[in-house]
Amino acid sequence: MDLDFTPGQEALRADAREWLAAHVPRRPLPSLETAEGFAAHRAWEAELSAGRWSVVSWPREFGGRGADIFGWLAFEEEYYAAGAPGRVSQNGINLLAPTLFDHGTEEQRARVLPSMASGEVIWAQAWSEPEAGSDLASLRSRAVRTDGGWLLRGQKTWSSRAAFADRAFGIFRTDPAAAKAHHGLTYVMFDLRAPGVTVRPIGRLDGRPAFAELFLDDVFVPDADVIGEVGNGWRIAMSTTGNERGLMLRSPGRFLASAERLVRLWRERGADPALRERVADAAIGARAYQLFTYAHASRFAAGGRIGAESSLNKVFWSEYDVALHETALELLGAEGEAADGEWAEGYVFSLAGPIYAGTNEIQRDIIAERLLGLPKGRR
Amino acid sequence: MRFLLDAEQAEFGRTLDRMLGAADTPSAVRAWACGDHGPGRSLWARLGEAGMFALAVPETYEGVGPLPVELAVAYVEAGRHAIPGPVVETAAVATLLAELPDPGRAKEWLPRIASGEALATLVAAPGKGSGGGFASGPYALDADAADAVFVASGDELRLATGHGPLRPSADPARRLFAPEGGTVVARGSAIRAAVGRATELAALLTAAQALGVGLELLRRTVEYVKRREQFGVPVGSFQAVKHRLADALIGLEFTRPLLFGAALSKSPVDVAAAKTAAGDAAYTAARTALQLHGAVGYTEELDLSLWLRKARPLRDAWGTPAACRARVVRPQSAPEVT
Numbered sequence: 001m002d003l004d005f006t007p008g009q010e011a012l013r014a015d016a017r018e019w020l021a022a023h024v025p026r027r028p029l030p031s032l033e034t035a036e037g038f039a040a041h042r043a044w045e046a047e048l049s050a051g052r053w054s055v056v057s058w059p060r061e062f063g064g065r066g067a068d069i070f071g072w073l074a075f076e077e078e079y080y081a082a083g084a085p086g087r088v089s090q091n092g093i094n095l096l097a098p099t100l101f102d103h104g105t106e107e108q109r110a111r112v113l114p115s116m117a118s119g120e121v122i123w124a125q126a127w128s129e130p131e132a133g134s135d136l137a138s139l140r141s142r143a144v145r146t147d148g149g150w151l152l153r154g155q156k157t158w159s160s161r162a163a164f165a166d167r168a169f170g171i172f173r174t175d176p177a178a179a180k181a182h183h184g185l186t187y188v189m190f191d192l193r194a195p196g197v198t199v200r201p202i203g204r205l206d207g208r209p210a211f212a213e214l215f216l217d218d219v220f221v222p223d224a225d226v227i228g229e230v231g232n233g234w235r236i237a238m239s240t241t242g243n244e245r246g247l248m249l250r251s252p253g254r255f256l257a258s259a260e261r262l263v264r265l266w267r268e269r270g271a272d273p274a275l276r277e278r279v280a281d282a283a284i285g286a287r288a289y290q291l292f293t294y295a296h297a298s299r300f301a302a303g304g305r306i307g308a309e310s311s312l313n314k315v316f317w318s319e320y321d322v323a324l325h326e327t328a329l330e331l332l333g334a335e336g337e338a339a340d341g342e343w344a345e346g347y348v349f350s351l352a353g354p355i356y357a358g359t360n361e362i363q364r365d366i367i368a369e370r371l372l373g374l375p376k377g378r379r
Numbered sequence: 380m381r382f383l384l385d386a387e388q389a390e391f392g393r394t395l396d397r398m399l400g401a402a403d404t405p406s407a408v409r410a411w412a413c414g415d416h417g418p419g420r421s422l423w424a425r426l427g428e429a430g431m432f433a434l435a436v437p438e439t440y441e442g443v444g445p446l447p448v449e450l451a452v453a454y455v456e457a458g459r460h461a462i463p464g465p466v467v468e469t470a471a472v473a474t475l476l477a478e479l480p481d482p483g484r485a486k487e488w489l490p491r492i493a494s495g496e497a498l499a500t501l502v503a504a505p506g507k508g509s510g511g512g513f514a515s516g517p518y519a520l521d522a523d524a525a526d527a528v529f530v531a532s533g534d535e536l537r538l539a540t541g542h543g544p545l546r547p548s549a550d551p552a553r554r555l556f557a558p559e560g561g562t563v564v565a566r567g568s569a570i571r572a573a574v575g576r577a578t579e580l581a582a583l584l585t586a587a588q589a590l591g592v593g594l595e596l597l598r599r600t601v602e603y604v605k606r607r608e609q610f611g612v613p614v615g616s617f618q619a620v621k622h623r624l625a626d627a628l629i630g631l632e633f634t635r636p637l638l639f640g641a642a643l644s645k646s647p648v649d650v651a652a653a654k655t656a657a658g659d660a661a662y663t664a665a666r667t668a669l670q671l672h673g674a675v676g677y678t679e680e681l682d683l684s685l686w687l688r689k690a691r692p693l694r695d696a697w698g699t700p701a702a703c704r705a706r707v708v709r710p711q712s713a714p715e716v717t
Contacts (some may be wrong), residue, residue, distance in 0.1 A: 001385060001388065001639065001643065002380060002381060070380050077497055112680065189393065276705065277700075277704045279708050280705070283707050283708055285633075285650070291640040292638030294382040295383060295635075295636045298382045301381075302383065309632075312629050314627055315629055322657060361618070364626070365618065367625035368615075368625045371628060372625070372628060374601065374613075374616065374624070379618065
């Protein structure tokens, strides 16, 4: 048992630190939930990619560095410690790319991954529907067979990044007669600017269009953009949400950096003893999350799989993130009301955490049923 | 990096678990609470044979330690099986005596501690700058059963000659006594540093014990809610019940890496983090266990009480949550003083 990085991983860390110190914008970019900020974040993705830092864990042929999971974790620690911008490509890199590596074809990987790595194509996710949220398998949007492909018909919602993104991925019902709700679903990629797509941005709590509704009216998807077998979309999507809830969506580096900023803020504001315990909890939580992730990464590296344990992770980080930002706002006092600060925006963003990627209620059901072995009941 | 127990470490934990699982520890705990130390001491002898205490004792004194990771593994099992007696204090005394400039006391006590034959207990309130924060209370745990009662304060280590009357604890199996009298065993600035390190180990192993207590409370409660039926179904099928148990598991599973991380890094900040998390997680598990058992959980007759009553004292022993959190963040970014 050890906590040591290899010389190779340490070298990657040192290179990343050096590159980031020279390239991270001195001032924070405008919010990525605005047209201007989205463009600035896209340009940052291009800069990262030019330095070969946008997808360190991917193979070199697709723009990566072939870093193993610990190299990736070390990079992420450096990335957030350097105060680098949020990743507008996150949906693609963390959700779609792992799916393509596991279930896509050579042709799909060669076509989709390089432009994802460079930020040229930004991906949005299209899972939820107005009547299918936590009960995602009840989704109704159809993909209907046509010559050379499929026609998408229906409505998706809460599609993160879709207000400004280029393409989207999601699951659609290809066999309405299938015996069970989660059978007969198919995983597809589609163009958000294709004929028949209407994108209606939705303002989140702070009014910014962080997500959108998608109206799909016979949107053509070629067979080449179906991932995996027709009818197998549920299983493929669940392997993606495993990644989403698991190691990929929130790397520990992010919370370590936030906790450090919080400790600094606390000290700058006079180290109020009344808030000391909450600041300490932020530091403890970041360390716990880092070490928990190291343990999971070790299991993963030893050939283990990450299953329902990823639900522990999702509930932990999403609640941690809200608590950390609440503490920051209290430290700011009455000034915390101002909505244009980094902490204020981080707070609004954190509030979505317990809801997306499977609500924390669904995650607790999964923990109770699959990890503790409790009987299924009514939700 | 391989931040996982290796096969041997994991097997050591399973071996202790099997041995203790077959040993009727609840009876030994109940006897201990009445002042009958016989069954408890024979558990200690078996733990000694299995090598648990030798992990805290250096090779010079017939031990194999100090091995903090293996100790953490063992003390999680001690918590899961509610082992009575000053398990944490004995290990802390072992590291303390091993560091004294004069090896006399170490030679006298350590081989007997390693074998599980000698029980030792410790009262220590390290001052500022020497592990401040990881303090015992004013009482010597299980002084009536201990073969040696050490008292450390400032630069001085004493061996108590007696103790006051029993002061009941919230956990009857933890027997509290004020140490009395004593002869000075060692004195000097080196003592302060040694006490600091001994109390860090005490905090780490109390965290391990608390984690074990929490895991057992959760295990027993999960079994209970699967069996217990109301409204014609197991109460464990209700979401309100499931979600409390899920939260208890999250607390415990995020404590585990902090515990082993602290055992590896030996950083006092990591120890303080592990102690805080373990205390909170075990206490949450205890409240959950009590609530989900309902009225029967509120009885001393049910064996659950043996673990239930440990959660609160272990949360405060060798570093209260407030003291540990204060250790984690300091008003100025000053280096740790040891």
